[in-house]
Amino acid sequence: MLVETALQLLPATPAKVLDLGTGSGAIALALASERPAWQITAVDRVLEAVALAERNRQRLHLNNASVLNSHWFSALQGQVYDLIISNPPYIADNDPHLVAGDVRFEPASALVAGHDGLDDLRQIIKEAPAHLNAGGRLLLEHGYDQAGAVRDLLSSAGFEDVHSRIDLGGHERISLGRRPC
Numbered sequence: 001m002l003v004e005t006a007l008q009l010l011p012a013t014p015a016k017v018l019d020l021g022t023g024s025g026a027i028a029l030a031l032a033s034e035r036p037a038w039q040i041t042a043v044d045r046v047l048e049a050v051a052l053a054e055r056n057r058q059r060l061h062l063n064n065a066s067v068l069n070s071h072w073f074s075a076l077q078g079q080v081y082d083l084i085i086s087n088p089p090y091i092a093d094n095d096p097h098l099v100a101g102d103v104r105f106e107p108a109s110a111l112v113a114g115h116d117g118l119d120d121l122r123q124i125i126k127e128a129p130a131h132l133n134a135g136g137r138l139l140l141e142h143g144y145d146q147a148g149a150v151r152d153l154l155s156s157a158g159f160e161d162v163h164s165r166i167d168l169g170g171h172e173r174i175s176l177g178r179r180p181c
């Protein structure tokens with residue numbers, strides 16, 4: 001849904017796109033494959049994830065994507081984008097889902113974000129405006145019960161056209177906003 005929404009937001013003409021917390025590179029590499037004219041930067045704080053995403057990038061011959069090690073925007077000083085997309089950690093540290101089902105096999109660094117699950121979303125939303133061109137979009141995945149809080153954070157940070165979209169399960173699972181022109 002994040003990828004489909006990103007493809008709808010921007011035309012297929014040249015654009016700069018940033019994927020924060022890329023993991024295996026699934027989002028960044030899908031976008032690079034679908035939109036050869038876009039220049040995609042993918043970052044992750046975990047070195048093993050950076051190496052895996054880079055291996056996948058090479059295996060798929062996607063020369064319009066690059067993969068970097070960065071703690072959110074730390075390695076991106078002065079860089080601005082037309083679209084920033086992220087599926088960051090957003091689970092609260094005491095959430096019972098962490099010890100159940102398939103989630104228990106995932107590293108905590110990919111999932112957990114403080115007492116309410118919003119620590120990383122807060123940081124990304126706060127820092128994103130400095131890295132967006134005027135009119136640029138921030139597109140975020142979050143938990144099924146976090147849409148209202150994420151919309152509030154986006155509005156407080158000055159984003160316009162703030163709204164959420166509903167996934168196939170009927171949950172508001174992504175939210176987005178536009179940096180004012």
Ligand SMILES: C[S@@+](CC[C@H](N)C(=O)[O-])C[C@H]1O[C@@H](n2cnc3c(N)ncnc32)[C@H](O)[C@@H]1O
Nearest residue numbers: 021022023044045046070071072087088089110
């Ligand atoms: C929920 S996973 C998403 C992975 C991938 N984007 C996807 O959708 O399949 C969150 C990712 O964010 C990364 N991450 C966590 N904290 C980070 C930080 N401070 N800076 C950059 N990446 C971070 C994790 O290593 C993990 O790969």
